[in-house]
Amino acid sequence: MPDSEFTAGDVIALLRQLADAEIEIIVDGGWAVDAVLGRQTRPHRDLDIAIRHSDVPRLRTLLEAQGYRDSPRPDTTAFNFVLEDPDGRAVDVHTYEFDSAGNHIDGLPYPIDSLNGRGIIDGHPVRCITPEWLVRFHTEYEPDKTDFRDVRALCEAFHIPLPKMYEKFLELPPSLPRSAERLTAAIDRSLATPAPQETEALLIRVADSNDLDAVMTVQRAAFGSNVEAELTRDLLNDPTADPTVSLLAVEDDEPVGHILFSKARVGERETPATLLAPLAVVPARQRRGIGGALIATGLAAVTRSGADLAFVLGHPDYYTRHGFAPAGRLGYEAPYPIAEKDADAWMVQSLGNAPRRLPTGRVTVADAINRPEYWRE
Numbered sequence: 093m094p095d096s097e098f099t100a101g102d103v104i105a106l107l108r109q110l111a112d113a114e115i116e117i118i119v120d121g122g123w124a125v126d127a128v129l130g131r132q133t134r135p136h137r138d139l140d141i142a143i144r145h146s147d148v149p150r151l152r153t154l155l156e157a158q159g160y161r162d163s164p165r166p167d168t169t170a171f172n173f174v175l176e177d178p179d180g181r182a183v184d185v186h187t188y189e190f191d192s193a194g195n196h197i198d199g200l201p202y203p204i205d206s207l208n209g210r211g212i213i214d215g216h217p218v219r220c221i222t223p224e225w226l227v228r229f230h231t232e233y234e235p236d237k238t239d240f241r242d243v244r245a246l247c248e249a250f251h252i253p254l255p256k257m258y259e260k261f262l263e264l265p266p267s268l269p270r271s272a273e274r275l276t277a278a279i280d281r282s283l284a285t286p287a288p289q290e291t292e293a294l295l296i297r298v299a300d301s302n303d304l305d306a307v308m309t310v311q312r313a314a315f316g317s318n319v320e321a322e323l324t325r326d327l328l329n330d331p332t333a334d335p336t337v338s339l340l341a342v343e344d345d346e347p348v349g350h351i352l353f354s355k356a357r358v359g360e361r362e363t364p365a366t367l368l369a370p371l372a373v374v375p376a377r378q379r380r381g382i383g384g385a386l387i388a389t390g391l392a393a394v395t396r397s398g399a400d401l402a403f404v405l406g407h408p409d410y411y412t413r414h415g416f417a418p419a420g421r422l423g424y425e426a427p428y429p430i431a432e433k434d435a436d437a438w439m440v441q442s443l444g445n446a447p448r449r450l451p452t453g454r455v456t457v458a459d460a461i462n463r464p465e466y467w468r469e
């Protein structure tokens with residue numbers, strides 16, 4: 093452990109001294125994440141605190157008596173500064189001030205309800221930033237993998253949708269297991285640990301507008317036709333398809349697979365859902381688990397974005413391996429009638445955060461795919 097680690101014991105000792113001096117502390121930053129989670133997830137080099145701006149002189153007196161000194165940073169201001177002790181332990185101070193009516197009058201613009209969190213450090217209750225605001229504060233700058241692990245832990249523990257800017261961290265380890273359960277476990281592991289560097293790993297990442305050519309090339313190669321490539325482009329440009337989840341599989345820097353999910357709705361209550369279409373893996377890389385990995389990663393992403401159900405029109409033997417079941421007999425009507433002989437090709441699965449009994453009914457899809465020619469198997 094580095095000398096400068098700010099341990100749980102250090103945090104509690106400092107908070108006690110500040111409480112004795114009647115300085116109210118709200119824990120922020122990495123320690124706040126661990127406090128609301130109720131467990132320490134990683135070592136911390138500093139302690140972020142939010143305090144009333146008017147308490148700064150007393151805080152300084154108390155900390156300077158223990159050898160803490162200003163440690164200037166590029167973003168240092170009167171409201172945002174770092175004090176460091178001789179061992180290199182840093183207290184990162186953020187200040188705020190509200191009047192008695194709750195109006196922000198000084199310091200950093202903390203929303204007043206962000207200060208209402210409660211957590212546990214080393215068995216001791218502490219005040220901290222709320223989980224919802226911790227996630228939002230993590231979207232105000234370009235995140236790294238440590239931010240991703242913190243945000244993912246918060247989102248899972250408090251059922252908060254993963255912010256879109258964090259979806260790019262969805263990656264897979266190099267060796268791909270074959271069954272859906274093991275794939276999901278692999279994704280969970282890859283999300284919990286840093287991605288391996290410089291390997292021949294399959295990488296699954298969010299595709300953006302710069303990837304359109306690569307996406308269309310993959311679709312064309314897989315289907316041997318331009319139809320699905322053009323449908324993909326049209327869906328990506330269709331505002332009624334939002335939210336979409338568009339994932340590209342890349343192996344050795346080469347795009348090898350693509351999957352698209354677009355917005356769907358079910359019944360009069362418009363239950364949020366998603367439609368998987370199209371899915372493509374280039375012929376030379378098929379039957380190695382890439383299609384399955386794209387499905388599992390995509391389902392995890394659409395679940396986080398709030399969809400309760402996923403639909404697909406495809407090969408029943410393939411998609412039933414990935415958790416889908418025939419939808420017609422469950423009461424989900426396709427946008428266009430499906431021929432009786434292909435009835436089982438129209439499939440559904442409920443997603444992780446779905447309530448138990450979901451309304452059934454007619455499924456509506458984005459304009460770009462709401463055409464009869466796309467609904468013939």
Ligand SMILES: CC(C)(COP(=O)(O)OP(=O)(O)OC[C@H]1O[C@@H](n2cnc3c(N)ncnc32)[C@H](O)[C@@H]1OP(=O)(O)O)[C@@H](O)C(=O)NCCC(=O)NCCS
Nearest residue numbers: 314315371372373378379380381382383384406407409410
């Ligand atoms: C379907 C597709 C995406 C699968 O990708 P993949 O990376 O090969 O899939 P996986 O490696 O995860 O799974 C391969 C398994 O699925 C099976 N499979 C693939 N396509 C299938 C199909 N149409 N029906 C039944 N099983 C199928 C393979 O036989 C293989 O099984 P095996 O491992 O027991 O031999 C890919 O074959 C493809 O792009 N095909 C052309 C486009 C297409 O049909 N897309 C789907 C539209 S619904």
